[in-house]
Amino acid sequence: MNDDTDVMFTTLIIRGLNPKSTILARANSYKSIDKIYKAGADYVAALPIVAGQMLAKMTSRCVDVSCKKMDEDIMLYEGIDIEKHTVSSGSELVNKTIADTQMRKKIGCTVIGIDRDGKIITDILPSTKIMNNDIIAVVGGKEEILKFKEEYVK
Secondary structure (H helix, E strand, C coil), X not given: CCCHHHHHHHHHHHHHXXXXXXXXXXXXXXXXXXXXXXXXXXXXXXXXXXXXXXXXHHHCCCCCCCCCCCCCEEEEECCEEEEEEECCCCCCCCCEEHHHHCHHHHHCCEEEEEXXXXXXXXXXXXXCEECCCCEEEEEEEHHHHHHHHHHHCC
16 A cells, blocks of 8 residues: 555554464564554555665675676566666767656656665665766666666666
């Protein structure tokens, strides 16, 4: 559900109908986690926290020379992927802001993180500028990711 109030209400109803049920819920805001637990959920996954953990895993660097390269694609939920792509000098993304690209509107993908010269940027605003050689983390459905690759990955 896209609204935490609906999640809380649904959790209350399910717990009332079947007190023995196992309830897994998604919180869209970390501020709602305690309220959803109080409504009766057994486990609450906070979308911002899960996405942040996955982004951290995806962008972390291996310090041990023997470790293998991390998989570029991470499955978030079935049908939703996070992928990393390096922005090359020929890309139309170079020197454009997130708002300028209209990526979400045009193809349905969202930039959720940028690795710029080893510095990880996760506070992505419409005014955030994409630079040459940035490694961007993009989230979207399988079809949207394919459109992203066709449009922006050269």
